[in-house]
Amino acid sequence: MKIGIIGLPMVGKTTLFNLLTNSNVEPHSGKIEAVTAIGSIPDERIDYLSSLYNPKKTTYARIEFVDIPALVKGASKGEGSGNSFLNEVRNVDALIHVIRTFDDPALPHVEGDINPLRDFATINDELLFSDLAVIEKRIEKIQSSQKTMKQHGHELPILEKCREVLEEEGNIAQLDLTEDEATLIRGYAFFTQKPLIVVLNLSDDQLKNDQYPEKDEFEAHMLEKEIPFAKVSAAIEMEINQLDEEDKEMFMEELCITEPGINKIARATYKRLGLISFFTVGEDEVRAWTIKSDSPAPKAARAIHTDIERGFIRAEVVAYPALREHGSMKACKEAGLVRLEGKEYLVQDGDIINFRFNV
Ligand SMILES: Nc1nc2c(ncn2[C@@H]2O[C@H](COP(=O)(O)OP(=O)(O)OP(=O)(O)O)[C@@H](O)[C@H]2O)c(=O)[nH]1
Ligand SMILES: [Mg+2]
Structure with missing residues (x-):
């Protein structure tokens, strides 16, 4: 999964990117190319399982983040460095x-004062204009000759439907598309069709x-629009991360930071994208796997390997809280808490699974 980080200039995008991916990109370099890195999602459940199994390798869930250059008001009309670079990052699965x-005072906000709702709308407009530009160009191209009309004319109704909703300041995500329509526009990877998560710095x-x-x-607007948002203090967290464990705890307590920002962001992202984690355990590796919620067991197995999906026989499942309570797989077995589940079983968040398969 790949998530693009967007926003106005000097809001803390790169600082957040560094925090999420443990990278060291120089903040405010004014770069106009996107930078990508992978972040591990902290998970106490994995920490515990790892302490239990002492595996050679511990693997947390991973998300790829892209630090996208700043958008400015009017970028879609060529202001600043424009926003043509956006087309290079259309392949992200979601946007932060x-x-x-x-x-x-040393780092004035581009608009002079602080107004999160205004900034939210500014960026939304840029995404909307950027989709609109793609649509208009495509319609023009299709209508440019009889040959292109014959080949692609069937795309016009859905493109016009998209254009209409954008012109009314809506987004493509809100359109009720048929499967055929969705397939037709998938390749454009429209920004206003992507899940959006807001992070307040x-x-x-x-x-x-x-x-x-x-x-x-x-916050009322976010709730009304059902947009998940997380509140973090990126620069402070960056500083805290440099400290040793003892000082870290002390500072977090002092600042009333109950959990690292990445946890809040990961939670909002998983919720928005309908994702859950299940775990596999053993002496070799303790590992978190990310899947869509409501996945049947064979489909979940596919995250590990398609062979396991193909040769799926059964899944041995223990819920994480049960293992945590009983302290070992053996004790769970004795307590009758290890279930044998079949093809229809819908994997739950926190399931510890051993797949039985035969290929
Ligand atoms: N005071 C304060 N400064 C911050 C905070 N977060 C980031 N900054 C500072 O703001 C400046 C810009 O941060 P960046 O992370 O580079 O912001 P950006 O959005 O990536 O900026 P551009 O890429 O130039 O658009 C840096 O000097 C940061 O140290 C914060 O929470 N508080
Ligand atoms: Mg930056």
Whole structure:
């Protein structure tokens, strides 16, 4: 899975990217190319399983993040460096929009003051215009000759439907598409069709007091639009990460940071994308696997290897809380908590699974 990080200039995109992926990209380099790196999603359940099995290798769930250059108001009309680079990152599965609420006189906000709802709308418009530009270009191309009309004319109705909803300031995600229509436009990878998660970058004080400018207005809008949002303080967390464990805990407590920002972001992302984790355990490896929720057992097995899906016989399943409570697989077996599940079983978040298969 690949998630693009977008937002206005100087909001903390690169700082967040570094935090999420443990990278070291220089902040505010004014780069206009996208940078990609992989982040491990912390999971206490994996920590525990790893302490139990002492495996050679421990693998957390992974998400690929892309630090996308800043968008500015009017970029779609050529302002700043324009937004043509956006077309190079259309292949992301979801977008994180970073909005800044921290105020720093040394780093003025591009719009002069802090207003998260305005910034949300500015970026939304840029995504909308960028999709619109792709659609208009395509329609023009199709209509340019009889030959292209004959070959691609059937795409016009759905493209026009998309154009219409964008012109009314809606997004393509809200269209009720038939399967055929969805297939026809899949290749365009429209931004306004992608799941969106908002990350607010707060100052340490704002995070501690859960207060920032225009908070009520902003949060009401997010709830109304059903957009998940997470509040973090990227720069502070970066600093805390450099400390040793003891100091880390002390600072987190002092700043009322109950959990690292990446956990909040991962949770919002998994929820928005309808994802869950299941685990495999053993002396070689303890590992988290990410799948769509409501996946039947053979489909979940596919995340590991298609052979296991093909040769699926049964799944031996223990729920994580049961293992945590009883302390070993043996004790779970004795307590009758290891279930044998068949093809129809829908894998649950936190299931520890041993697949039996035969190919
Ligand atoms: N005070 C404060 N400064 C921050 C915070 N987050 C980031 N910054 C600072 O803001 C500046 C810009 O941060 P970046 O992470 O480079 O922001 P960006 O959005 O990637 O910026 P561009 O790529 O130039 O658009 C840096 O000097 C950061 O140290 C924060 O939470 N508080
Ligand atoms: Mg940056």
